[in-house]
Amino acid sequence: MFQELVHAKAFQNYLEKAHFPQAPQYLYDPIRYILSLSGKRIRPLLVLMGAELFDKSVVEQALPASAAIEFFHNFSLIHDDIMDVAPLRRGKPTVHQKWNDNVAILSGDALLIKAYQELAKCPTEKIPSLLHLFNVTSLQVCEGQQYDMDFEMRTQVSEPEYIDMIRLKTSVLLGCALQMGAIIAGADERSQTLLYDFGVNLGIAFQLQDDILDVYGNPKSFGKQVGGDILSNKKTILFIKLQELISLTDQEELDCLLRQSVDVEPKKVEKMMNLYAKYDIQTLAIYQKEKFTTIAYEKLTEIQVEAGQKEALFSLANALMHRVR
Known part of the structure; x- marks a missing residue:
């Protein structure tokens, strides 16, 4: 945990030195605003931790890559x-709400360009590999977002489809962050792949945990409205598992709940939770989360470095997977 705090401070110091001009105001103010809404900053930390896993001396060289990941995110x-x-977003008005859609689109575009500017600051001999990984990952994230939007228009989504969507939309960026650090540290290809796979599987488990916490979490510790996914009819792992198992009789109740807003049915969350309980959906979702967590840990264990060098990553993974419910 101490080393994680060191990395967080180093990244914050680097970020504060990032140059965003004062004008045009409506281009750069939104960028400064979104970056000020400090989240967990897990992704840039993973770049630094990925580098440190193989060579502690190059962590500082990985700071531009960590900024690139944060800017893209x-x-x-x-x-x-x-x-x-x-x-x-993070409890504050989103950029398009604070300004407008056009400002948000252009500021987002500028932030993507700034990500590439940061990549150009990486060690010259590493840039081709970093660019290839970054470009592949960026396109995958776009694919994941499109699948997520497509799912909103479908009544049925299979579990494999859902897992693939969250892999693309959320998880590949975690794998990319770790592998970029490994590239900068000069790790061999097998080690890079194992570290990437660790990040991807951890990311899938993290999103499944998010789905579970949305329904069963403590709102004070989770930081989000409990039942938000139910109110918006989001197709989470819980919802998909329920669709797989539900009886014809209960399907009628489910269809009715999906058609109703909370204004019409104030007990929508409670009734959906009753259906989840009837089919033991929470247990099934936890099983899936733990399956991907186990795969992630196995990948990290396989990397041929001293066990002590992996402690920080195992510690971070455990913290992510044991958030208070």
């Missing part, structure tokens, strides 16, 4: 919020 958040018509 926030670019995607700005655009996702527009598509989702989301009013809040």
Whole structure:
């Protein structure tokens, strides 16, 4: 945990030195705003931890790559919020709400370009490999977002489809962050692949945990409205498992709940939770989460470095997977 705090401070110091001009005001103010809404900053930390795993001496060289990952992530958040018509991000007004859609689109575009500017600051001999990974990952994130939007228009989504969507939309960026650090540290290809796979599987488990916490979490510790996914009829792992098992009789009740807003049915969340309980959906979802967590840990264990060098990553993974419910 101490080393994680060291990395967080180093990244914050680097980020504060990032140059965003004062003008045009409506281009750069939204960028400064979204970056000020400090989240967990897990992705840039993973770049630094991926580098440290193989060579502690190159962690500072990985700072531009960590900034590139953070800039890309926030670019995607700005655009996702527009598509989702989301009013809040990390408890504050989204960029398109605070300004407007056009400002948000252009500021997001500028932030993506800034990500490439940061990649250009990486060690010259590493840039081709970093660019290839970054470009492949960026396109995958876009594919994941499109699948997520497609699912909103479908009544049925299979579990494999859902897992693939969250892999693309959320998880590949975690794998990319770790592998970029490994590239900068000069790790061999097998080690890079294992570390990437660790990040991807951890990311899938993290999203499944998010689905579970949305229904069964403590709102004070989770930081989100409990039952939000139910109110918006989101197709989470819980919902998909329920669709797989539900009887014809209960299907009628489910269909009715899906048609009703909370204004019409104030007990929508409670009734959906009763259906989940009837089919033991929480247990099934936890099993899937733990399956991907186990795969992630196995991948990290396989990497041929001293066990002590992996402690920080295992510690971070455990913290992510044991958030208070």
